[in-house]
Amino acid sequence: DTGVSQDPRHKITKRGQNVTFRCDPISEHNRLYWYRQTLGQGPEFLTYFQNEAQLEKSRLLSDRFSAERPKGSFSTLEIQRTEQGDSAMYLCASSLAETPFDGYTFGSGTRLTVV
Amino acid sequence: AQSVTQLGSHVSVSEGALVLLRCNYSSSVPPYLFWYVQYPNQGLQLLLKYTSAATLVKGINGFEAEFKKSETSFHLTKPSAHMSDAAEYFCAVRGYNFNKFYFGSGTKLNVKP
Numbered sequence: 001d002t003g004v005s006q007d008p009r010h011k012i013t014k015r016g017q018n019v020t021f022r023c024d025p026i027s028e029h030n031r032l033y034w035y036r037q038t039l040g041q042g043p044e045f046l047t048y049f050q051n052e053a054q055l056e057k058s059r060l061l062s063d064r065f066s067a068e069r070p071k072g073s074f075s076t077l078e079i080q081r082t083e084q085g086d087s088a089m090y091l092c093a094s095s096l097a098e099t100p101f102d103g104y105t106f107g108s109g110t111r112l113t114v115v
Numbered sequence: 116a117q118s119v120t121q122l123g124s125h126v127s128v129s130e131g132a133l134v135l136l137r138c139n140y141s142s143s144v145p146p147y148l149f150w151y152v153q154y155p156n157q158g159l160q161l162l163l164k165y166t167s168a169a170t171l172v173k174g175i176n177g178f179e180a181e182f183k184k185s186e187t188s189f190h191l192t193k194p195s196a197h198m199s200d201a202a203e204y205f206c207a208v209r210g211y212n213f214n215k216f217y218f219g220s221g222t223k224l225n226v227k228p
Contacts, residue, residue: 004158033215040124042205042218043159056214091158100213101166103149106158 004107006092012113013082020078021110025094032075033104034067036060037089049075050097082114117142117208119189121219129227134178134193136222138206141187147209148189149216150180154202162204165189176200201226 005024013019025032031050035043046065047057051072061067064082069075079086089111093104122137140146147166151159163174170182176199180191191204203223207216 006158009156040220042207042220043216044218045215048214093158100209101147101164103151103161103164104159104216106151106160108156108158111156 004092004094004105006090006107006110008110009108010111010113012115015082015084015114017082018078018080019082019112020076021090021092021112023075023077023092023107025074025092026105027073029094029096029105030072031095031097032069033093033095034075034077035091035093037091037109038087043091046077079112082112084114087112087114117144117146117210117217119148119206119208119217119219121204121206121222123222124220125223125225127225127227128196130198131195134191134196134200134224136191136204136206136224138180138189138191138219139187140189140206140208142208142211144211146189147213148180148182149207149209150174150178150189150191151205151207151218152202153205153221159205162191196224196226198226198228200224 007022033048034046037043049069064080067077089109091109092107118141149164150162165182173179203221206219
């Protein structure tokens with residue numbers, strides 16, 4: 001297993017456009033998380049899945065954001081009508097629900113720039 | 116509620132000097148605390164974790180951290196800094212229901228030759 005993969009690594013988009021990011025977790029991990037990291041800040045929780053079920057969403061996740069994990073494997077995060085304030089690094093992480101004391105395994109992130 | 120505070124957004128040390136990165140936590144339940152490192156344009160890598168066993172925790176790359184309940188602290192140390200330690204370090208506390216982490220704002224470590 002090569003770890004958590006995120007695609008694309010970088011995305012530049014014009015304000016108002018829609019963007020979609022993909023995350024492939026470690027194959028045996030049943031939990032998948034999305035975090036957002038803005039410049040000079042630590043990552044902030046957005047949402048998480050256990051298998052295909054989305055179990056929690058942060059208030060940070062406005063109606064323009066939607067995340068899916070249709071088959072309990074990879075996940076997508078879509079942002080509609082992007083705004084400049086959406087510019088950030090979007091991090092995906094995965095873990096096993098059965099080992100809650102372990103840390104996450106993070107991907108390298110997708111850096112979004114909205115111009 | 117859980118939260119962590121990292122004192123000092125930037126720390127600069129000379130190569131070979133002691134590294135001390137500070138983290139204080141607030142938690143309404145017994146805390147599970149973590150340190151992560153982030154290199155430029157990369158994701159976060161787990162350095163070490165405290166899960167209520169030994170209060171002195173050893174991690175990768177020669178780092179260690181000591182859990183002090185009386186001081187609500189979990190400071191990260193390394194006896195001798197190396198140039199390759201230059202990165203950003205994040206302290207985090209696990210949510211009470213283990214569903215998420217709460218991260219500090221990070222400390223950028225600069226190592227001078």
